[in-house]
Amino acid sequence: MKKLSFKIGMLFFIFILFIESMLFFLLYFSIVNERVQSETDNLLARGMSHRDVLEKNFDTETIKHVALMESEAETMVVITNEKFEVLKASNEVNDDMKQLILMGNFVDYSHHGMTIESEWKREPFLATVSPIRTDNNIKGYVFMFLKTQPIRDMIHNLSMEFFIVGVLAFVISIIATIFLSKFITGPLIQMKKATEKLSKGESDVMLDTYREDELGELSRSIQKLSDDLDQLKKERTEFLSSISHELRTPLTYLKGYADVLNRPNLSVKEREEFITIIQEEASNVNTLVKDLFDLARMDQNEFIIRKEQVECCEFLQEIVLRLKPAFEEKGVSLHCFCKKSIFITIDRIRFGQVIHNFLDNALKYSRSDTHVQIKVLKENQQIRIQISDQGDGIPKSDLPRIWDRLYRVDKSRSRATGGSGLGLTIAKEIIEKHGGEVHVKSVLGKGTTFSIYMPIEGL
Numbered sequence: 001m002k003k004l005s006f007k008i009g010m011l012f013f014i015f016i017l018f019i020e021s022m023l024f025f026l027l028y029f030s031i032v033n034e035r036v037q038s039e040t041d042n043l044l045a046r047g048m049s050h051r052d053v054l055e056k057n058f059d060t061e062t063i064k065h066v067a068l069m070e071s072e073a074e075t076m077v078v079i080t081n082e083k084f085e086v087l088k089a090s091n092e093v094n095d096d097m098k099q100l101i102l103m104g105n106f107v108d109y110s111h112h113g114m115t116i117e118s119e120w121k122r123e124p125f126l127a128t129v130s131p132i133r134t135d136n137n138i139k140g141y142v143f144m145f146l147k148t149q150p151i152r153d154m155i156h157n158l159s160m161e162f163f164i165v166g167v168l169a170f171v172i173s174i175i176a177t178i179f180l181s182k183f184i185t186g187p188l189i190q191m192k193k194a195t196e197k198l199s200k201g202e203s204d205v206m207l208d209t210y211r212e213d214e215l216g217e218l219s220r221s222i223q224k225l226s227d228d229l230d231q232l233k234k235e236r237t238e239f240l241s242s243i244s245h246e247l248r249t250p251l252t253y254l255k256g257y258a259d260v261l262n263r264p265n266l267s268v269k270e271r272e273e274f275i276t277i278i279q280e281e282a283s284n285v286n287t288l289v290k291d292l293f294d295l296a297r298m299d300q301n302e303f304i305i306r307k308e309q310v311e312c313c314e315f316l317q318e319i320v321l322r323l324k325p326a327f328e329e330k331g332v333s334l335h336c337f338c339k340k341s342i343f344i345t346i347d348r349i350r351f352g353q354v355i356h357n358f359l360d361n362a363l364k365y366s367r368s369d370t371h372v373q374i375k376v377l378k379e380n381q382q383i384r385i386q387i388s389d390q391g392d393g394i395p396k397s398d399l400p401r402i403w404d405r406l407y408r409v410d411k412s413r414s415r416a417t418g419g420s421g422l423g424l425t426i427a428k429e430i431i432e433k434h435g436g437e438v439h440v441k442s443v444l445g446k447g448t449t450f451s452i453y454m455p456i457e458g459l
């Protein structure tokens with residue numbers, strides 16, 4: 001397997017190397033060309049200035065003077081007549097120079113002068129020529145020569161310097177590439193290991209989440225996934241242990257009373273009493289199992305909601321009417337306030353179950369001579385159904401947990417009232433499946449208000 005760090009590293013390296021080489025070559029050739037060009041330009045300019053002097057006075061004295069001036073310089077001057085015969089030279093004229101001078105026989109040199117040898121790599125000299133002209137007649141020529149060896153030496157030194165800098169740049173590029181590829185792939189490898197761990201079911205994943213870029217975002221997502229998984233695991237364990245507890249209690253009752261029933265010499269009254277208890281407990285277990293089954297189906301998205309448009313007020317009044325006797329029996333008043341012609345799109349049976357559960361709770365956790373009311377309000381694009389009671393209220397610390405499965409504020413009392421702590425979980429799920437939301441406000445000892453927000457929608 002080719003590693004990602006290797007691939008990224010190679011890509012970086014080739015890219016950096018390519019750019020570096022391009023820059024090096026461009027720089028090198030431009031320096032070399034500029035240097036050679038400036039040498040030839042200087043040579044030509046020097047030749048022309050001698051020529052200008054000689055044009056004014058083309059006599060032996062001036063010629064001698066010019067040659068003398070040049071004899072101490074790095075350059076060399078050769079002054080010829082119009083037939084290219086050497087009149088004077090600052091240094092000795094060798095054969096190569098003579099050859100170059102004689103080539104002038106076949107060329108018509110311009111008055112500005114020109115370079116006649118620029119091959120600094122091969123030839124021993126650079127050379128220029130400037131014709132001396134008076135009254136439009138060519139009187140002679142000024143040839144200038146410059147040795148190319150110093151230029152070659154200078155360029156050799158330059159090449160050596162470029163080579164050293166090149167090697168240094170190469171090494172630095174390798175180090176930078178290794179560092180960069182590690183910097184990018186390091187977190188990726190860490191995340192790969194983390195996801196492998198997650199897939200094996202281990203959720204103790206710790207990633208560096210401090211980076212402010214996309215990789216940081218990715219590690220934060222993976223870290224969150226791992227934390228969520230951890231939480232889910234905990235919830236599952238908690239849920240399983242509460243379920244077994246929930247089932248164990250009624251089953252203990254069932255077994256206990258069934259054993260008692262087996263005893264001889266029980267009175268008929270006692271027998272009937274025990275049978276009623278057994279029936280109640282069995283029905284509790286039945287409800288619990290049915291509720292759990294509903295929740296499981298909701299989790300699997302198999303819980304079908306058949307929506308229809310319903311006149312809200314009528315729908316609620318119907319439920320209120322059904323529950324009124326139970327409320328009256330406990331001495332709690334129940335009222336529904338709503339305007340006619342507010343329509344809401346719901347599954348009648350499921351939503352009825354929701355309202356039923358809220359009212360059931362309101363009744364269970366209220367004392368006599370208190371009021372429970374349902375209010376329907378139409379706000380913006382929502383319908384708010386508010387169910388308030390003046391009951392015991394819920395402690396602030398318990399409020400966020402009341403929607404959890406099997407959660408009850410007061411375990412012992414709720415059991416006495418037959419609750420299993422699934423009602424609100426199911427209600428919330430059903431409301432959310434309708435596209436709605438539910439919120440709760442509660443003051444301990446004063447009462448509780450549940451607000452259901454439902455979207456207004458067509459069929």
Ligand SMILES: Nc1ncnc2c1ncn2[C@@H]1O[C@H](COP(=O)(O)OP(=O)(O)OP(=O)(O)O)[C@@H](O)[C@H]1O
Pocket residue numbers: 357361362365389391392393394402407408409410414418419420421422423424425448
């Ligand atoms: N109106 C209310 N006033 C006070 N406490 C409430 C009210 N509604 C719910 N609670 C608290 O929230 C807990 C969870 O309610 P939920 O309806 O889920 O369970 P339950 O009523 O105990 O059992 P179930 O509804 O499954 O029979 C209750 O046990 C109770 O402590």
Ligand SMILES: [Mg+2]
Pocket residue numbers: 357360361419423424
């Ligand atoms: Mg309930």
